[in-house]
Amino acid sequence: MDNKMNINWYPGHMAKTKRQIIEDLKLIDVVVEILDARIPVSSQNPDVKEYIKNKNKVMVLNKSDLADENETKKWVKYFESKGIPAVITDSSNGKGINDVIKTVENIAKENKEKFAQKGRVGKSIRIMIIGIPNVGKSSFINRITKKNTAQVGNRPGVTRQKQWIRIKDGIELMDTPGVLWPKFESEEVGLNLAFTGTIKDDILEKTEIAFQLIKFLVNNYLKNVVERYKLDEILVNNILNSDEEENDKIMQIIDIIAKKRGAILSGGRLDYEKISIILLDEFRSGKMGRITIEKV
Ligand SMILES: Nc1nc2c(ncn2[C@@H]2O[C@H](COP(=O)(O)OP(=O)(O)O)[C@@H](O)[C@H]2O)c(=O)[nH]1
Numbered sequence: 001m002d003n004k005m006n007i008n009w010y011p012g013h014m015a016k017t018k019r020q021i022i023e024d025l026k027l028i029d030v031v032v033e034i035l036d037a038r039i040p041v042s043s044q045n046p047d048v049k050e051y052i053k054n055k056n057k058v059m060v061l062n063k064s065d066l067a068d069e070n071e072t073k074k075w076v077k078y079f080e081s082k083g084i085p086a087v088i089t090d091s092s093n094g095k096g097i098n099d100v101i102k103t104v105e106n107i108a109k110e111n112k113e114k115f116a117q118k119g120r121v122g123k124s125i126r127i128m129i130i131g132i133p134n135v136g137k138s139s140f141i142n143r144i145t146k147k148n149t150a151q152v153g154n155r156p157g158v159t160r161q162k163q164w165i166r167i168k169d170g171i172e173l174m175d176t177p178g179v180l181w182p183k184f185e186s187e188e189v190g191l192n193l194a195f196t197g198t199i200k201d202d203i204l205e206k207t208e209i210a211f212q213l214i215k216f217l218v219n220n221y222l223k224n225v226v227e228r229y230k231l232d233e234i235l236v237n238n239i240l241n242s243d244e245e246e247n248d249k250i251m252q253i254i255d256i257i258a259k260k261r262g263a264i265l266s267g268g269r270l271d272y273e274k275i276s277i278i279l280l281d282e283f284r285s286g287k288m289g290r291i292t293i294e295k296v
């Protein structure tokens with residue numbers, strides 16, 4: 001919970017971060033960008049392409065345990081169709097970590113010539129993790145480190161000392177990830193980042209986030225909502241088929257869930273603050289099932 005974005009992305013801060021990352025990238029052969037598999041577009045940093053230009057990149061669809069499996073597979077195909085290898089991981093369990101290593105090894109093999117031209121013959125391929133806050137960069141690094149312990153130590157001659165972790169023979173990982181800012185492009189992206197807990201709940205009103213989440217779920221994952229809150233399907237369908245405003249229908253469903261969950265204030269009014277916290281929490285922790293917000 002304390003991992004939520006607590007950095008304010010002021011222009012000055014962003015410029016400094018950007019400069020540092022561009023500096024770090026000079027040492028790097030392969031960039032591993034970690035995404036949240038539930039929101040593979042909204043969890044991308046808008047400027048990454050510009051920084052890494054023609055560097056090799058691997059996309060990691062992390063938190064795959066929380067995302068819709070079929071959708072995640074489609075995302076892999078999508079990235080691969082753009083020439084970017086993509087790997088599915090669950091860093092909380094270590095699933096897929098080895099596939100990332102294999103993918104990096106393949107890139108190393110394919111680019112032997114290119115890397116050799118840069119005078120890196122016989123040297124290790126160096127990789128760096130980047131991503132917006134909360135996508136699982138630290139968890140990923142912890143996983144990969146535990147499996148493959150061996151700190152490489154400081155490199156003399158590098159201005160700012162970097163720790164390198166030897167992943168295996170020929171692959172070294174920079175121990176600190178590049179933390180990038182998320183997109184602030186649209187209300188939709190903001191909501192997606194709020195649903196997943198990437199941006200703090202106090203940036204947007206909790207009750208509004210929960211309302212929009214339920215609206216999305218009712219339209220895309222109705223079965224999950226019905227099952228999780230043991231809703232009467234006939235009643236729900238009656239509400240949804242009525243000719244009221246969509247927002248009113250969604251509110252009615254939230255009311256039913258609030259009553260079922262005992263989110264009621266003394267005096268009998270519904271406690272929207274409480275039910276919103278419950279809904280967001282249950283979505284974020286996967287209790288509503290595996291859900292992908294952004295489809296290909
Ligand atoms: N369910 C699930 N949770 C994850 C996964 N990876 C990271 N997390 C959780 O997501 C939160 C943020 O992870 P963290 O590694 O700190 O992200 P960072 O900000 O990118 O370094 C933590 O609560 C992690 O336990 C994953 O693959 N699946």
Ligand SMILES: [Mg+2]
Nearest residue numbers: 134137138139
């Ligand atoms: Mg971290």
